[in-house]
Amino acid sequence: MEQEEANLQRLLKWAAEFGISDSTSCGHSCLGHSLVVSCFPGAGGRGLGAARDLEKGELVLKVPKSALITRESLLLKDDKLSLALSTHCSLSPTQTLTVCLLYEMGKGRTSWWHPYLMNLPHSYDNIATFGEFEKQALQVDDAIWAAEKAILKAEFEWKEANVVMEQLMLKPQLLTFRAWLWASATVSSRTMHIPWDGAGCLCPVGDLFNYSAPGEEPSDFECMNHRTQELVFQDISTVNEETSCMLDGEQLDSHSQRLTDGRFETDVGAYCFYAKKSYRKGEQVLLSYGTYTNLELLEHYGFILNENPNDKVFVPLEPEIYSSCSWPKESLYIHQSGKPSFALLSALRLWATPANQRRSVGHLAYSGRQLSIENEIFIMRWISKKCNSILKNLPTSFEEDSMLLSAIDKIQNLHAPLELADVSATSADEICAFKANVVKNGERGSETLVSRKTMRSRERWRLAVEWRLSYKKILVDCIFLCDEILRCMSSNTSFPKLKKM
Numbered sequence: 305m306e307q308e309e310a311n312l313q314r315l316l317k318w319a320a321e322f323g324i325s326d327s328t329s330c331g332h333s334c335l336g337h338s339l340v341v342s343c344f345p346g347a348g349g350r351g352l353g354a355a356r357d358l359e360k361g362e363l364v365l366k367v368p369k370s371a372l373i374t375r376e377s378l379l380l381k382d383d384k385l386s387l388a389l390s391t392h393c394s395l396s397p398t399q400t401l402t403v404c405l406l407y408e409m410g411k412g413r414t415s416w417w418h419p420y421l422m423n424l425p426h427s428y429d430n431i432a433t434f435g436e437f438e439k440q441a442l443q444v445d446d447a448i449w450a451a452e453k454a455i456l457k458a459e460f461e462w463k464e465a466n467v468v469m470e471q472l473m474l475k476p477q478l479l480t481f482r483a484w485l486w487a488s489a490t491v492s493s494r495t496m497h498i499p500w501d502g503a504g505c506l507c508p509v510g511d512l513f514n515y516s517a518p519g520e521e522p523s524d525f526e527c528m529n530h531r532t533q534e535l536v537f538q539d540i541s542t543v544n545e546e547t548s549c550m551l552d553g554e555q556l557d558s559h560s561q562r563l564t565d566g567r568f569e570t571d572v573g574a575y576c577f578y579a580k581k582s583y584r585k586g587e588q589v590l591l592s593y594g595t596y597t598n599l600e601l602l603e604h605y606g607f608i609l610n611e612n613p614n615d616k617v618f619v620p621l622e623p624e625i626y627s628s629c630s631w632p633k634e635s636l637y638i639h640q641s642g643k644p645s646f647a648l649l650s651a652l653r654l655w656a657t658p659a660n661q662r663r664s665v666g667h668l669a670y671s672g673r674q675l676s677i678e679n680e681i682f683i684m685r686w687i688s689k690k691c692n693s694i695l696k697n698l699p700t701s702f703e704e705d706s707m708l709l710s711a712i713d714k715i716q717n718l719h720a721p722l723e724l725a726d727v728s729a730t731s732a733d734e735i736c737a738f739k740a741n742v743v744k745n746g747e748r749g750s751e752t753l754v755s756r757k758t759m760r761s762r763e764r765w766r767l768a769v770e771w772r773l774s775y776k777k778i779l780v781d782c783i784f785l786c787d788e789i790l791r792c793m794s795s796n797t798s799f800p801k802l803k804k805m
């Protein structure tokens with residue numbers, strides 16, 4: 305702990321010498337005027353807090369171009385690295401930056417960037433670091449597949465880069481797949497966009513900002529969320545005007561990707577960070593890295609948000625649904641709120657219309673209009689049934705996973721008797737499988753406390769369970785919403801029989 309504090313102070317002093325600053329005047333530390341490094345448990349851990357009350361839009365940190373770690377800045381300082389990489393042009397920009405980072409790590413104290421490198425996390429939990437056990441704990445095919453893809457990609461990129469890393473004579477421990485996973489996770493979770501290099505840059509001190517999702521600010525999504533709630537209880541005749549507002553909300557998904565509170569400013573010659581809202585002294589100052597679903601956050605950053613306004617669930621749909629409309633597949637999903645997306649509702653309304661009538665009602669469906677009470681009741685029942693069947697086909701329920709999460713936190717060592725009274729038989733099996741897996745991986749564990757390695761395995765398993773819980777919550781909320789709509793409609797009309805799906 306003391307060592308960590310000493311490393312941090314060294315970083316801040318080094319950063320001040322580089323001209324990194326949270327104020328217009330310079331001092332011996334680069335922070336203290338607008339920002340301070342603090343710990344925010346449950347909200348990213350180490351991060352930046354407001355050193356005073358901050359106004360929305362205020363410039364809070366400036367990192368000059370000369371302090372940014374880019375492929376260019378690393379290559380310029382090292383002829384050997386530059387020469388070796390010039391003969392391996394097939395490596396992607398990200399692979400090259402990863403090699404550069406490992407090479408720089410190999411220099412130890414003699415590296416120009418040593419104070420920065422010393423403060424990088426020792427390990428990461430992004431999905432490419434998941435073992436078979438954690439991968440299976442995700443339960444959902446799409447997520448397991450995303451994990452497999454990420455692991456295979458990391459392995460492939462590592463093998464491709466091995467030739468140049470051997471040529472550079474990296475130390476054996478820096479040539480391992482483990483070291484590669486560490487370096488590529490550093491690049492994935494800490495680089496920031498710069499206009500002149502697709503690999504981005506590592507931005508000392510600027511990369512201490514933790515994440516909040518774009519859309520968390522009321523201005524962006526307020527309109528959509530309020531309307532979503534209202535729509536549930538709304539009369540069919542007014543739906544048309546309301547859907548235009550919902551469409552704006554969905555369109556914001558893509559627009560908000562471009563919204564950013566940190567950017568490289570060419571005229572200033574520095575990465576500049578602005579407060580995206582007003583903060584009170586002591587509050588954590590957050591940055592929007594981009595618009596991500598929870599699965600994407602897990603893949604690129606190794607964490608998820610309990611309340612992620614950009615999360616979504618894609619439910620598998622019958623081929624006929626895709627073919628009966630022209631909506632792209634990516635637009636057919638359920639929002640984090642549980643509400644089916646505009647395109648999904650529109651596609652289902654069309655699909656539930658007899659094929660020979662689709663042409664005549666197409667314009668209504670595409671503009672977001674309900675087609676008839678019967679059609680609406682049919683699709684609400686269909687969505688509710690679909691979500692129910694997805695949930696039933698998963699090994700554990702939403703409630704079981706909630707209990708399991710509490711049980712995971714209680715696992716203090718591998719030898720203590722399990723407290724299994726509160727968890728289901730399936731979850732108890734999962735806990736036993738976790739312990740067996742840790743032991744199989746050569747971890748004996750201490751008699752009293754979980755070791756660092758067991759803690760990491762537990763953290764990754766916890767993340768997988770948290771992810772599947774957030775996935776199930778969206779489906780549970782969707783069922784609730786559809787059933788509410790059906791309940792409201794039933795008080796106005798008699799229910800037609802559900803067509804066989």
Ligand SMILES: C[S@@+](CC[C@H](N)C(=O)[O-])C[C@H]1O[C@@H](n2cnc3c(N)ncnc32)[C@H](O)[C@@H]1O
Pocket residue numbers: 346347348349350351425493494511512513514515516604605606607608
């Ligand atoms: C750019 S770094 C931010 C600083 C980082 N906490 C540190 O100590 O260096 C990004 C990493 O911080 C963590 N992180 C950022 N925002 C988070 C959040 N809202 N919740 C949990 N972890 C978060 C994740 O591990 C992510 O990969």
